[in-house]
Amino acid sequence: MDIRYSANQRDVKRYTTEELRDEFLIQDLYHPDEVVSVYSHVDRMVTLGCMPVKEHVSIEKGIDCWKNFGTHYFLERREIGIFNIGGAGSITADGVEYRLGYKDCLYITKGTKKVIFASDSEEAPAKFYMVSAPAHTSYETKLITLKDAAKRPLGDANTSNKRVINQFIHPDVLKTCQLSMGMTALEPGSVWNSMPCHTHERRMEIYMYFEVPENQVVMHFMGEPTETRHIVMKNEEAVISPSWSIHCGAGTSNYTFIWAMGGENQEFDDMDNIAPMDLK
Numbered sequence: 594m595d596i597r598y599s600a601n602q603r604d605v606k607r608y609t610t611e612e613l614r615d616e617f618l619i620q621d622l623y624h625p626d627e628v629v630s631v632y633s634h635v636d637r638m639v640t641l642g643c644m645p646v647k648e649h650v651s652i653e654k655g656i657d658c659w660k661n662f663g664t665h666y667f668l669e670r671r672e673i674g675i676f677n678i679g680g681a682g683s684i685t686a687d688g689v690e691y692r693l694g695y696k697d698c699l700y701i702t703k704g705t706k707k708v709i710f711a712s713d714s715e716e717a718p719a720k721f722y723m724v725s726a727p728a729h730t731s732y733e734t735k736l737i738t739l740k741d742a743a744k745r746p747l748g749d750a751n752t753s754n755k756r757v758i759n760q761f762i763h764p765d766v767l768k769t770c771q772l773s774m775g776m777t778a779l780e781p782g783s784v785w786n787s788m789p790c791h792t793h794e795r796r797m798e799i800y801m802y803f804e805v806p807e808n809q810v811v812m813h814f815m816g817e818p819t820e821t822r823h824i825v826m827k828n829e830e831a832v833i834s835p836s837w838s839i840h841c842g843a844g845t846s847n848y849t850f851i852w853a854m855g856g857e858n859q860e861f862d863d864m865d866n867i868a869p870m871d872l873k
């Protein structure tokens with residue numbers, strides 16, 4: 594498992610491009626019939642990708658649970674949110690099958706012993722994008738579709754940030770221990786996400802950009818508000834944002850992204866907003 598030990602804001606000021614990317618950027622999430630996982634010591638969040646093609650793939654494939662988590666199975670002391678960003682597929686959680694189309698989301702509760710991924714067709718495999726957080730109790734495993742998500746339209750075409758925040762794993766939709774997740778879609782012609790930007794000292798966040806058209810990129814911004822840095826990101830790459838860091842981006846086209854948060858609280862609006870003029 595790729596393990597990232599957390600970096601602090603003082604040292605990050607001196608990071609080269611390569612060091613920034615090694616620390617925060619997550620690439621190559623999808624290999625046929627494999628589970629790719631990155632363990633971050635920032636709030637102990639695990640980011641995973643799985644693209645089942647020919648096989649029914651267990652979430653534990655290639656993961657030594659005892660070595661990495663000191664538990665007997667992946668979700669013994671964890672919860673997980675899973676989005677499908679590929680073709681139609683299924684997730685079987687302790688014998689119950691959930692069917693996930695494009696942009697459907699499944700929350701699986703702590704205590705679920707067996708999680709199996711499968712695609713409906715080899716030609717258009719499902720691509721599961723997942724974030725898992727430590728959990729202390731069990732809630733309900735639940736399938737959430739885009740229409741079930743709480744909608745928050747935001748921004749304006751004049752500031753190139755017209756977008757809809759879809760809150761899937763959110764206290765208004767279902768109960769979880771600490772995980773919140775959602776999907777933000779930029780309108781054509783809008784390129785800026787989370788601008789005006791913010792930090793939230795009480796929570797960390799992970800962004801995964803997708804629907805980035807071919808040959809286009811997203812310039813993702815991070816760092817303390819007065820020490821910003823950027824990471825050039827390609828389609829289906831993720832980035833870890835520690836609590837002290839802003840997280841926003843400007844694409845060379847519009848795009849969609851999935852965000853995941855964990856930490857002290859689940860108050861979505863508990864943000865420290867930063868005016869553009871105060872950034873450096």
Ligand SMILES: O=C[C@H](O)[C@@H](O)CC(=O)C(=O)O
Nearest residue numbers: 756758777786787788798852
């Ligand atoms: O804390 C909240 C997260 O950063 C995202 O939900 C913000 C976002 O999707 C956006 O403004 O476009």
Ligand SMILES: [Zn+2]
Nearest residue numbers: 791793798840
């Ligand atoms: Zn945020």
